[in-house]
Amino acid sequence: MPTPDTSHISPIWGRAVPGTLIAERGEGAYLYTTDGQQLLDFTCGIGVTNTGHSHPRVVRAIQEQAAKLIHGQANIVYHDPLIRLTHELSQIVPEKLSSFFFSNSGAEILEASVKLAKHATKRPNIIVFNGSFHGRTHLTMAMTTSKTIYRVGYQPLPAGIFVTPYPYAYKYGWDEATTVDYCLAELKLLFKAQTAPDETAAIVIESVLGEGGYVPPPARFMHELRELCDHYGILLIADEVQSGFGRTGKWFGFEHTGIVPDMICMAKGLASGMPLSGLAASPDVMSKWTPGSHGGTYGGNAVACAAAVATIQTIREEKLLENSTRMGEVLMIGLRRLQEEYPEIGDVRGVGLMVATEFSTEKREPWTERAKAATKASLDEGLMLLTCGSYDNIIRWIPPLIVNEAQVKDALGMFEKALKKN
Numbered sequence: 001m002p003t004p005d006t007s008h009i010s011p012i013w014g015r016a017v018p019g020t021l022i023a024e025r026g027e028g029a030y031l032y033t034t035d036g037q038q039l040l041d042f043t044c045g046i047g048v049t050n051t052g053h054s055h056p057r058v059v060r061a062i063q064e065q066a067a068k069l070i071h072g073q074a075n076i077v078y079h080d081p082l083i084r085l086t087h088e089l090s091q092i093v094p095e096k097l098s099s100f101f102f103s104n105s106g107a108e109i110l111e112a113s114v115k116l117a118k119h120a121t122k123r124p125n126i127i128v129f130n131g132s133f134h135g136r137t138h139l140t141m142a143m144t145t146s147k148t149i150y151r152v153g154y155q156p157l158p159a160g161i162f163v164t165p166y167p168y169a170y171k172y173g174w175d176e177a178t179t180v181d182y183c184l185a186e187l188k189l190l191f192k193a194q195t196a197p198d199e200t201a202a203i204v205i206e207s208v209l210g211e212g213g214y215v216p217p218p219a220r221f222m223h224e225l226r227e228l229c230d231h232y233g234i235l236l237i238a239d240e241v242q243s244g245f246g247r248t249g250k251w252f253g254f255e256h257t258g259i260v261p262d263m264i265c266m267a268k269g270l271a272s273g274m275p276l277s278g279l280a281a282s283p284d285v286m287s288k289w290t291p292g293s294h295g296g297t298y299g300g301n302a303v304a305c306a307a308a309v310a311t312i313q314t315i316r317e318e319k320l321l322e323n324s325t326r327m328g329e330v331l332m333i334g335l336r337r338l339q340e341e342y343p344e345i346g347d348v349r350g351v352g353l354m355v356a357t358e359f360s361t362e363k364r365e366p367w368t369e370r371a372k373a374a375t376k377a378s379l380d381e382g383l384m385l386l387t388c389g390s391y392d393n394i395i396r397w398i399p400p401l402i403v404n405e406a407q408v409k410d411a412l413g414m415f416e417k418a419l420k421k422n
C-alpha cells in the first residue's frame, strides 16, 4: 500500500512516537495501523481511552445520541445526556462538589477553574507547582513548568502565577519526609515573599504530577496543603485531567491522600476520547460565578456527554477501578524485577495504572537517550509507550483500565527485549 500523503498536516504536532503510524482502528488495548501492525497501546492517546479503544458500550451511546441530537447549546437548551452526566458525576465526586460546568479540553477547564476561583475569592493570584502541566492556552502555559518547549517564543505570559516546588523526592535525592518539609517551607516562604495569602485565589495541583514525571504526592503534603488553604481562605484545585477516571485505581487521584479539594478539573478519561472536560465545585462556590461571564459554544455537547455517561457506567459495572489497582500491581512488580537487572531504571513509581520508570545514569543524572531508545525499541517489539518529565527520561505506563494480566505480562516481555537490545 502506498504511504499516505501527510504533507498537508501541520508539523506543530511533533511526533511523540517514532515514525509515522497511521491508525486504522482501535479495539480494547490494541491499535491497528494501515500497514498491518497490531500494537499494544500503553499510551491510551495520552491517558484518554481508559475504557479501551472503541468500547462497544461507549460506541453505542455515541451512535444512539448522534441519531437523536448532536448539539444542543447549553445556554439555549438543556438535554438528557447533560442532565444524566451531572447525576452520574455527583455519585463519584465528594458530596459537597455537586455543581458542574463543562467545556471541551483540559486546558479550557483549567482556565475555567482559575476564572471561577478569581470570581469566588475576589483575589488575583494563583500558585502552581514546579513541573506541572496544565495546558497550552496562554494562561495555562503560564501555569505550566514541565518543559520550556511549551513556553519558548510565547513569553511574556499572563502574570499572577507563582511557582513552588513539588514533592518529587527522587529528583531531589532526599527521603520523603525531608522533601515534604522542604516543599512546605518553600510554599510558606512564597506567601511571605511573593504572593500574600489574601491576594492568592487558588493553589492548583495535579493529584499525581503527570507530564512532569508521574509522581504521586505524599499524603502528608496534601493534608498540609489543605490546612494552609483552609487557614487562608484559598481554594484548592485538583487537576485530575490525567489522573482521573480510574487511572490511579480510584475515581480521582486525590482520594489516595484523603483530602477533599474545592474544585476538580476533569477531561481525558471522562468521555473515552470524545472532547469533553468538566469542573466540579460546591454550589456555594459555583454561585459566585457571574452568569454569562464564562461559557462556550460546545461545552456539554450532547454526544460527548452521552459518551461520558457510558464511560462512567462502564468503569463502575466492569469494576475497572479494581482492575486498575490489580494490574498496576502486576505492572509495578514486573518493572521492579526489571529494575534489578537494568540499573538504568533508577526509579519505578506510580499508583494504579499511572506508572513511571525513570532512567538515570550511575551518577543519578537524567538519561534521556536511554529512555528514548527503550521507547523506540519497545515500539519495534509492538508496544507503544510515551516518555515524560522535563528531561524526557521517564517512560510512563498508561494502559487502558481494561487491560488484562496476559497483556501486562506481554508488555513487560516486549519491554525486556527492548532493554536487552540497547
Ligand SMILES: Cc1ncc(COP(=O)(O)O)c(C=O)c1O
Pocket (backbone or CB within 6 Å): 046, 105, 106, 107, 108, 110, 133, 134, 135, 136, 206, 210, 211, 239, 240, 241, 242, 243, 267, 268
Ligand atoms: C494534568 C493535565 N492538565 C491539563 C492538561 C491539558 O489538557 P488538554 O490537552 O486537553 O488541553 C493535560 C494534558 O495532558 C494534563 O495532563
